[in-house]
Amino acid sequence: MNKFTSLLIALSCSVSAAFAQSNDLMDMLDKDGSKPKKKEEVTATFKATRIINGSSVQNLAAGVLDFRISHRFGRLDQGLENFLGLDNATTKIGLDYGVTDWLMIGLAHSAYNKENEGFMKVRLLKQKKQGTPITLTYFGSTSIQTMTAPTLAAGQEWYFTNRMYFSNQLLVARKLNDNISLQLMPTLIHYNLVDSTKFSNNTFAVGVGGRIKLSKRLALTGEYFYRLNNTDLLFNGQRTYNALALGLDIETGGHVFQLLFSNSPGMTERTFVGQTTDTWEKGAIHFGFNVSRVFTVVKPKEFRKSAEKKEW
Amino acid sequence: MKKFIIALSILTIGANTGFAQKVMTRTAKISFTATAASSPEKIDAINNEVANIVDTKTGDLVFQVLVKSFKFERALMQEHFNENYMESDKFPKAEFKGAIANMADVNFTKDGTYNAKVGGKLTIHGVTNDVSVPGTITVKGNSYTLKAKFPVTLADYKIAIPGVVADKINKVATITLESNLTQK
Numbered sequence: 278m279n280k281f282t283s284l285l286i287a288l289s290c291s292v293s294a295a296f297a298q299s300n301d302l303m304d305m306l307d308k309d310g311s312k313p314k315k316k317e318e319v320t321a322t323f324k325a326t327r328i329i330n331g332s333s334v335q336n337l338a339a340g341v342l343d344f345r346i347s348h349r350f351g352r353l354d355q356g357l358e359n360f361l362g363l364d365n366a367t368t369k370i371g372l373d374y375g376v377t378d379w380l381m382i383g384l385a386h387s388a389y390n391k392e393n394e395g396f397m398k399v400r401l402l403k404q405k406k407q408g409t410p411i412t413l414t415y416f417g418s419t420s421i422q423t424m425t426a427p428t429l430a431a432g433q434e435w436y437f438t439n440r441m442y443f444s445n446q447l448l449v450a451r452k453l454n455d456n457i458s459l460q461l462m463p464t465l466i467h468y469n470l471v472d473s474t475k476f477s478n479n480t481f482a483v484g485v486g487g488r489i490k491l492s493k494r495l496a497l498t499g500e501y502f503y504r505l506n507n508t509d510l511l512f513n514g515q516r517t518y519n520a521l522a523l524g525l526d527i528e529t530g531g532h533v534f535q536l537l538f539s540n541s542p543g544m545t546e547r548t549f550v551g552q553t554t555d556t557w558e559k560g561a562i563h564f565g566f567n568v569s570r571v572f573t574v575v576k577p578k579e580f581r582k583s584a585e586k587k588e589w
Numbered sequence: 590m591k592k593f594i595i596a597l598s599i600l601t602i603g604a605n606t607g608f609a610q611k612v613m614t615r616t617a618k619i620s621f622t623a624t625a626a627s628s629p630e631k632i633d634a635i636n637n638e639v640a641n642i643v644d645t646k647t648g649d650l651v652f653q654v655l656v657k658s659f660k661f662e663r664a665l666m667q668e669h670f671n672e673n674y675m676e677s678d679k680f681p682k683a684e685f686k687g688a689i690a691n692m693a694d695v696n697f698t699k700d701g702t703y704n705a706k707v708g709g710k711l712t713i714h715g716v717t718n719d720v721s722v723p724g725t726i727t728v729k730g731n732s733y734t735l736k737a738k739f740p741v742t743l744a745d746y747k748i749a750i751p752g753v754v755a756d757k758i759n760k761v762a763t764i765t766l767e768s769n770l771t772q773k
Contacts, residue, residue, distance in 0.1 A: 302642045303651050317657065341665075530757070579637070
């Protein structure tokens with residue numbers, strides 16, 4: 278039987294070779310075993326490194342620097358006399374950098390609460406075609422508020438650590454098809470200082486986010502963070518709400534513009550997840566935008582030598 | 590017995606390729622430039638993972654390219670190339686199937702550089718067009734080098750350029766190809 282099989286294989290090989298035409302050459306390429314079978318990675322799950330306020334699983338490529346400016350205007354319900362809130366704005370400026378394709382770091386300053394933030398985003402798993410079903414990324418940030426210390430009663434001490442906040446997130450995303458991507462975000466924010474001892478220093482939340490592409494260069498985005506505890510948390514004496522944001526991604530050559538509506542004036546995890554003091558119900562929402570401009574700082578290895586020198 | 594089968598199949602395959610004079614590589618290079626004269630940034634890409642088979646007896650040849658293997662200097666440009674222009678998820682491969690039209694002028698058994706005319710079907714972005722490409726074939730012992738440089742009009746392959754970047758992307762891309770093949 279074995280002999281017969283091998284004979285058959287040998288026979289079919291010689292037959293196919295004898296009648297080889299260019300179509301068969303193509304088949305030969307397709308069937309050739311010397312080609313390393315690498316599962317293709319799914320790319321461009323989101324257009325930008327942020328869905329709206331929160332991070333997406335999208336990392337900057339190695340050697341790419343991203344200069345980001347974000348604005349959140351005042352509340353729409355401030356009325357026409359305040360130009361629907363556009364008279365007031367808070368700004369966040371930041372620099373992000375792709376150290377490797379899987380590690381991205383960044384520094385930012387946010388005018389809201391005078392916050393300085395450092396973060397890292399580490400990709401642990403990458404979605405592949407007929408392979409890994411999801412992209413899994415860890416996001417961690419530390420932020421320090423630089424407001425002047427409050428005047429405290431005698432005998433009370435103000436610690437530097439009171440200014441610190443820590444955010445930890447797992448970003449679990451799947452690009453369902455060319456147009457729709459979804460992301461789940463278990464989140465833990467640690468507040469070194471909360472308004473009262475009756476609140477936990479840890480706020481646990483689950484975020485969901487996603488995008489729907491309207492065209493090649495336009496996408497609708499949305500993001501919602503549902504708090505599992507600390508829902509009655511007060512921030513500077515004000516009631517807090519879950520954060521909901523809706524946005525539109527507009528992509529041009531080297532820029533991505535994100536236009537958005539959000540009930541959070543804050544742009545850092547600790548503010549929008551746990552300390553959002555405005556609510557959609559009362560129209561207390563903020564118009565805003567994120568602008569990103571990328572620069573290639575370290576070229577990919579194929580381009581490091583002067584391209585002109587290459588003969589071919 | 591198993592060893593015998595393996596030996597036999599290796600032998601037959603070896604004999605077949607020997608008989609058919611097919612040479613193959615998976616590291617041929619294709620680069621292109623689509624930089625418009627007024628563009629401040631270069632729109633160039635390189636692909637070093639091109640597959641190529643040449644039948645030195647019949648002159649038939651094929652090229653196959655994974656579009657996602659094109660490397661750009663700017664990562665964002667590479668993403669846009671795949672997402673917006675080539676739609677690489679829908680059309681992962683670009684292919685050329687053709688033959689050397691003037692086989693009489695090309696001698697694969699004698700060292701030298703020959704001018705070759707290659708005609709065939711070029712498939713990019715899911716669109717197939719008949720093309721005729723001039724190139725050179727250099728024979729040195731049992732190694733062959735294929736070189737070609739030719740223009741590709743993007744509109745012929747339904748690759749749309751939006752108005753915003755019309756001043757940056759040339760309507761015609763210049764493709765440069767080099768394939769080094771060795772007869773084993």
